[in-house]
Amino acid sequence: MQKMASYFKGLADGNRLRILNLLFHGELCGCDIQYVLNVSQSTASRHLSYLKNAGLVLDRRAGYRVYYRLVQSGDPEIAQLFEYLVMTLSKDKVSKADMRKLREAIKDGACTVSEWKPLSGLAARNLQTKGV
Amino acid sequence: MQKMASYFKGLADGNRLRILNLLFHGELCGCDIQYVLNVSQSTASRHLSYLKNAGLVLDRRAGYRVYYRLVQSGDPEIAQLFEYLVMTLSKDKVSKADMRKLREAIKDGACTVSEWKPLSGLAARNLQTKGV
DNA sequence: CCTCTTTATGCGTTTACACGCATCGACAGA
DNA sequence: TCTGTCGATGCGTGTAAACGCATAAAGAGG
DSSP, rough: OOHHHHHHHHSSSSSHHHHHHTTTTTTTTHHHHHHHHHHHEEEEEEHHHHHHHTTTTEEEETTTEEEEEOOOSSSSHHOOOOOOOOHHHTTTTHHHHHHHHHHHHHHOOOGGGGOTTTHHHHHHHHHHHTTT | OEEEEEEEHSSSSSSHHHHHHHHTOOEEEEEHHHHHOOOOOHHHHHHHHHHHHTTSEEEETTTTTTEEEEEEESSHHHHHHHHHHHHHHTHHHHHHEEEEEEEEEOOOOOOOOGGTTTSHHHHHHHHTTTTO
């Protein structure tokens, strides 16, 4: 019961739902998530922290990046929850826009799924985000 | 997206999950919910309020009681969410205990589903709850 | 060692819960 | 109208969350 509440606490925020929606696409590093959501770095990091603590997301360090991924169905309850989320979020307007933005970013050289071209599009995008 | 987050906010608390679990049984008045959860009256009332505002629960006044029920699938997203909850909560230890307590209460004369025996077991239970 | 990129965290501010106590308001029945 | 039962709400307290800014920490690569 407390575990269930913890899962739902993790989902009880628009930004975190957007993050999960992106992670259904696959493993992502923090900077790409920050870029798509267009929030401050600390906000992105903290939301990822909450998702980890809620037991919904795992992370993995690779160099100076950290890659985040969904917990892989240790729990049947989580697996079914993710099924529900995929089904529901896929119809959402914001989710669709985020996915488009993510695909664009990947095409331009984001650092997804460990096969990133280092420091190509990313640095430029960060400058852009900061309005420089 | 914001609507989804609102639903999950409604579910992000153990007591509210317990309430929803009870409401899967059917319409219930506030006093019975308070009795089963064994929380203060204000706590029960406020949680019911949150569930209403989250768009998960409806209420109906009948005399000096208010009956609460689940929103009936106006939204396919809610219907599927409830399906998930029924499936998941039914396996939970606390949920099972609550359901047992509710059935006992109904047998003893609680005011469920509009066919209540007025003021029989209920007043006694309230005194009991208050430790008198 | 120094610098750059990425991520985590301390700080302050604001808002939202969570809880019980006490009280008010709504209603039914005498 | 008076009383009893229910439910909502104002109040105070304590905790947690959300956000950005600034800074530290981790790692890569000169």
